[in-house]
Amino acid sequence: MSTEMTTMNAAEELLGEAPSGLNLDKAVRYGGLLALSMIFVSLVGMVVGLDSRQILYWINPDVYVNHPGGVGISLGDIALFMWPLLLGAAVGNEVVLEGMVGRKRGVGDLLNGFVVGAVGGLGVAFMTMLMGWDREVDPDNGVADYGLRDPLVNWNEELYILLTFNRGWAFALWAWPLVGGVLAAVGASLRLMPDGIRKAAVAAVVAIVSVSIFQFLVDDLFEGVGETIADPGRLSNFFNDDPGAGRERVDSVFDGLIEFIYAQRGGLRLQGVILVGVAAAGLSLVGSYVTRGRVTKARKDYFDTPLPERTKSTAALMVLVSLALLILPFFTGKIVNELLANVGIFLLLALGLNIVVGLAGILDLGYVAFFAVGGYTTAILTSAGRGDAWPDWIPLFVNDGEPVLGGWLVALVIVMILAALTGLLIGAPVIRMRGDYLAIVTLGFGEIIRLLFLSDWLSGYFGGAQGITNIEGADFGPLGTVTGVNPRSVFYLVIVFSAIAIYISWRLEHSRLGRAWMAIREDESVAEAMGINTVNMKLMAFVVGAVLASFSGAIFSAKVGSIFPTSFLILVSIIILVVVIVGGMGNIMGVIVGSLVLIGVLGGPKQPGLLQEFSEYKLLIYGALLIWMMLKRPEGLVPNVRRSRELHQDEFLQDAWLKGEVDTDDEDGEVATEVAPA
Amino acid sequence: MSERILDIKNLSVTFGGLHALRDLNFHVDEGEIVGVIGPNGAGKTTFFNMISGMVTPTSGDILFEGESLIGLDPNQVTQRGISRTFQNVRLFANMTIAENVMVAQHCRTKQGVWGSLFNTPAFRKEEREIREHAEKVLGFFGTRLIGYRLEQPASVLSYANRRRLEIARAMATSPRLLLLDEPVAGMNPKESAELTDLIGKLRSEWGFTIVMIEHDMNVVRDVSDRVVCLDHGETLAQGSFEEVSNDPEVIEAYLGRPLEKRDAS
Amino acid sequence: MTAAVKVKGAQRTGVDWFLLFMRITLISFIGIGLVAFVAQQIDPTNPWATFWHGEEGASTLDWPQFQGLVVTGLSQGAMYGLIALGYSMVYGVLGFINFAHGxxxxxxxxxxxIMSTKFDEAGWWEGGVFIPAMILTIIVATIVSTFVAVIMERVAYRPLRGSPRLIPLITSIGVSFFLQNAVILLFGPGAKGYATFPDWLDKDRVNIWQIGTSDTGIPEYLFSIENKKLMVIVVAAISMAALWYFVERTKTGKAMRAVAEDKEIASLMGIDVDRTIVTTFAVGGAMAGIAGILWGILFKSVIATTGFLPGIKAFTAAVVGGVGNLGGAMAGGVSLGGAEALAPLMVLDPWGITGPSQLRDAVVFTLLILVLLIKPTGLFGERLSSEDRA
Structure with a gap:
């Protein structure tokens, strides 16, 4: 198109001669940032704390059990060495507008990267020098104190040894700039590589790290599949996980492969690294050759299809994913199933919050209150251990220490009604407030409800700090009883409810109500002037969200078997918010991805994730993720087209202008005919 | 042109001692097009805000079809049959053009959670009707806002088209009285002439009664049955365009601006 | 919409009725509680008291106890007020709640x-050098907190200027989460005790007018205040006065008010908006820094979660006093501190609520809700630019 051509020419003219790429000023600044990042990561203890989890072993761990210099690359090493790679790559980052030609890249960029890494490395080396000053004289001296040891818990010998590669600070002083520089240059070189190779390299690294991180899952899954091949009969047991504590290891066809790839506890053997890396890189290369951009095109087509026509392919995709999810727990053991059940509980919460925050734009920080209401109501109705103060006419669905058939479902109906009422009670006073006041006041309500559950005053009802114990599971007759003892059963229950929640969100989003919510999110006072009763509509979103959260609470209560006020801290609200935001506000797929990645891998507020080593650091990571997402990618990992438009309106308009999609006043009719797709 | 659709009695509003409107008396008959003119800061937009329920008057009464609007929320006013546009175009920028118009039919439709969850026949029928009505309303502006544009976000529209879309959105609420706040501001002469025509058609084809704030005297002259001039929150003059434009007080308030402008165009 | 309360409500919706009901309930709950408190002070076995507390009747509060609660409330309230200033100023200038201010x-x-323990090791935390050491501690803490606030603005908030208004709020939640957990990881999760303060500060009291002796032989005074609490109140008052002078009288302060009113116009008038915003954060951070040391003096220990609740309470104080209104923030802080200290015994206890002090935080949040329901602009009126009010 002619307009585009002129734009490109103009861009080239504007840029003129390409600069060499070396930008010392910027590189030194990034280097400083790098040094700070690495020192921070070291001092919060991630380097030492995560060192126990190996990603790959250089040396076969069976041979050297306690190799002093470390036997491979650990998560701690990654936490440290990823910074030079990332910042090395970031230093070459430039904004290139669509339709313009980027600067030619060359050796200058590599040099830039090297300087970043060298400066950063020097920073770390300087710290090790400070730490080890006395040791040079006498190795028995500990780490120099300077009065830092007392407040800083991680200023210790272990860190010193790790940071100096166990060779003293004199070695670190020249090795660190070199290592940092080379790594950062490697990072910078990513931008020099041809697209295909870069993608392959990234694919290989991602594959290696994830195969290692998911070792437990992979191991468990393969073992389960192997067992099933040996004994297909075990599939018939629908709700119950295998009886007894832990399965016995059965020899299976996959044992050889697992043994080949993994050393102990998640670490890959070198051969495994090569196998996985080559496989991933190969797949990426071959894949891109075979499909030649057809996948990208298919994806683009999918997102360009107007919504009504898209529903069919979406439904097909959904069915596929849910089938895979349904089958998965049959092949995995208790620990993985427990994890999946936790993911499900938080997914359900996140889906509810997504309606409130993502669709209606109400920032509810007291969302945990509805989770608590669901949990406590279920507990009161299904636990013989509930407080004595309850009058007899409040039903109790327990018979001789056994749950009553269908009792949980009846309780659920009551839970739903109570949650809706709580939603109205909390929602009514806050719904007219400014968005940010609303956030704090809902947070206050969340705390009030928790404090009431905790108080001595109402302990006859809610048990105070002792909570309510002996909650019975949900009895579904022939299908079995859902309890925490059988995480698989919890998983299925939660999946059913998540499916319901997804259906509800999806239907509501594309209805009269969804449009009204969107309008409110965009401009509340105009929405009101256009005849939308904003108060009622917002209350409705609030209540729908509350009911979904209460379902999650009901399942949680049946799963855990006992609940305490400490399960319902504000922290829970915030973690759910992080899940929704990281996944992508207003996007169901995003929420699913968000809960799988965050709750599944890092873990929930109290629930461990796949990476148990992270449990200490996960809250820090959540905080950092939240900041980073808001700054760099507020639309989330899986963006909702509309939401990202809203958050990047300037860029979006610029792109649209460059593509000639924005109509201009003068040539109204002409543009319309020119751009209209055939 | 007999029945009074809107009757405003002794309307006043003060913002912290400042009289935005003082003792305004004003009426609109069924099927009329009334132009409201006046220099900047005369209280014209406040006047609209008050009719549409966004500002509560300090004293006085607003009767719409014989019933008072005082104390109603904006959405209730819209429900009663008054709809408006905004001086500084305020579209739902990230919703599509179709959605902008569809959402405006909110108060004329009633399907709730139940219908949308179970996709009932009534829900499907209503959705279809909403869509058809939206396309009909957009079709009023020719080909500009329909076809492939339906699914584009409102933010890509040109300024003139945004104004058109805003009018379409107001039309979609099925009002009896339409308040247009500077409908042709920022348009070129050709476009504003075209829109002037359309405003006439809004009455003849759609049966709306229209009150319009406008600075462009050509538009006011061409389309208004009656003109009201406001200044400092008070009515300076009412009557036909000729009467008002020759009123010495009005000319003074404007410092002769209407005449100049006529010469210029 | 700003219109939270309809002036003339010809048409009340269900929500309006519900809110009216809620307001009436809350106010009568408080009113009846207060009246019942007075009644049980006069006669602990009046019918109301025996109904809620059983045959023995309610326990009463004597003057020294009451006065002690008031003093505690005042001193904590002064601290909340100092923190609230930061919330209030940032909200006034940028229009968002800086959740991480706590x-x-x-x-x-x-x-x-850290300073106190280091000084203690060096033997400077007692005797004649205590006062200079203390002043140095205050100065260093203020510098550190100012620095943190400025960095926070630069890294997390400046890139977000002009984005939808909930975005910086969510970011600040992230910042708060991050800082809190970074402190836990850097310094350990436990509570950290300050070095022991000298007795003249920590234990001694100012006593005025002995009114009698208690049963155990301890003299009772009409007015008695611990030196530390007195010091907290005095320091807070001085800081507040200094801030008032800064904002109202200096050129930078005027620039701040101009930026709060309208950023665009202010920049057209030659005010460096970025620098003014940084100054706002810095000043707010400095006030929070002083409040941090006052916390140390009052409670003698600190833990990584220390910032969360006082932060929210301070925000509540800012809202109660009227956001953007500096005098209001201080007044809001003091009234909040007072309510927090007194309400459990004066309102909740007469209703027969056992363990009322457990519900102290709930009292604060209820107060926030009540103020926003009845007078959303705060007791002393907010000062915001029109764009922030919308």
């Missing part, structure tokens, strides 16, 4: 802890 306060309290 962490700035916590970091200052932490700095104070």
């Amino acid at each position: 962490e700035v306060f916590m970091i200052a309290a932490f700095t104070g802890f």
